[in-house]
Amino acid sequence: MDRDKPCGPAPGGGEWPAAALTQEREITVVRRMSKKAFLPLLLAPVTALSACSAGGTSDEAGDGTTTIRLMAYATGGFKEKYIKAVVQPFEAANPKIKVEYDPVVSSAEMLGRLRTQKSNPTVDLAIMDLSVAESANKEGIFTPLDPAAVPNMKDLSEHAKVRDGYGPGVTFDNLALVYNTKAVTTAPTSWNDLWDPAYKGKISISAPPQLDGIGLTIILSKDLGGDYQTSIDPAIKRLRELAPSVQTWNPQPDTYTLVKSGKVHLALAWNARSQLQHDESDGALNVVLPKEGSIMQVNTINLVKGGKRASAAQTFIDYALSPDAQARFAAEMFYAPTNTLAKVDDEVAQRTVMTPEKLKTMIAVDWSWLAEQRAQWTEIWRKDVISQ
């Protein structure tokens, strides 16, 4: 039964979506039949009622508002910034839709939760890393979007488009170098600065299966004149020379804390969170995009299959992809917008990968291909790099 339709009358003379009207017809049919068999008559109101109560008192209140649940990152300031830049303005623009933010630590954990509620999802939307979303798409946890309901999709960058119309990219991030500004007087400019003996014992890199180490392998492969899909041997050989200089392959509690406190001087990290940490630490930590370029990380916004509020959810997706919302979130947290029409201040643009000259240096990554290699790369790293 489609539960898109709130139980109350259509407010403000508004029209219910087509699906809801179909349901109306179904109920009428049930009622007509019930003249002969009165059990369905008894059951019809019960099911109708339970449809409402299952949706929950919070989902579809009597005043006709729909509450959609958005699962997204809990950490690194994402939640606060996203609510401020996207969720609240959305609610102001769409008074009939409320958004409940369901914070989860990582994309992997999101997939875990979505797997357990696959048959009866309570979440409508999820923002997660593209590589994880690919698995969820294949498992049938997400469903393709309706292009008519999400017109902003057509203005997205090529990097943000996902096969078969599944949830597209909503933010771009990139791998970067961060350093402690007290300990490091000359800012690093190249990934090769990691091999500078001055940093010996003061380097932090999150090793595979984390994307940081995977990304570094890709970048080095290209820098050494090869291609990561052909062979990573040259990159691994070079990384092996770096291994003795590395303090930790698993920064705890996280990279930013170690760099800010000076325990680590130079580290691999993600641009958006690093920019935020730079501002919040009054410049104790700084970020650079090395001249050789980098890899992009894409977060996609996905529609959960079997979700009961698909139409409201797609209204939100369209808003999240709109140039305004994209620009606001970029200004708040330095994720580059995926909508090519988003207008961002030059100062903000300089701190993301969205400037054309920076975009040019980004190395294209085949995430589906890479996902297949991830376990193997992890093992190669452990055997040939970390053990050094």
Added chain:
Amino acid sequence: MPTSSRSSEGGTRRAAAAALLTPGLLALGVSFVVPLVWLARMSLNRTVGPAELQPDVSLSSYVDVLTDGFMWEVAWHTLWLGVLVTVLAVAVSYPIALFLARTRSRLRGLLMALAIAPLLTSSVVRTFGWLILLSDDGIVNSALSTLGIIGEPLTLTNNVTGVVIALVEIMMPYAILAMIAGFGRVSKDLEDAAGSLGAGRLRCFVRITFPLSLPGVLTGALMVFVLTVSAFITPRLMGGGRVFVIATEIYDQATTTLDWPRASALAVLLLLLFGVFLVLYQRLFRMVEGR
């Protein structure tokens, strides 16, 4: 008559016991058995491609794990760490436990509380504590360099040394508790008797006290071993990504690589390993007791 009344009494007692056990068994069933069954079922599924979970009944995850050379290395490493930490933790805790079991001091209660107090703090906090103490500019390294014992700071964190140090300390309260419980039956009279028959202190300890305390030592050792082999937090936080044990492997497979069947298979294998050690322990315990 007496027989029938006794049996009906027994029946009532059994019914009462069943009634009293039911809530506990239900709670255990829901919180422990059901997830384990779910886990065992998950281990029979398959992962297709990168991380796509496919329902199935196959042993492919087990085959993958058992034919993976690296996994054997991880398992070996885990056992080695378990044995090392167990030996060290038991050795350090033994004197404390023996003292606490024996002392007639009025402060005994306070001392007991102090020995067990670390359990009030989560091992996450204690591991972070060790990270600070053992870091390059931490208290240990600065003390050693001020004393002129070392020139360069020792690398005591982000490697296996740090993991062992932190784990030994974290396991000590468990070892102490288990051993005190086991020492209860070591009678002071036997030591006095040995002394009156001319045994010196050392001889008395080697011939009387230690053999009698072995059941306690074994219980403590088993506890520490099982907790160490399944320890996840300390190897993860303290190991700097260099220490691979089965528990961290399960975590990576479950949360990063998203290969749930493989993670579940590993968990089931680890559980079987515990079973083997439990049987070994019981054998050993009976041997020690039977003497």
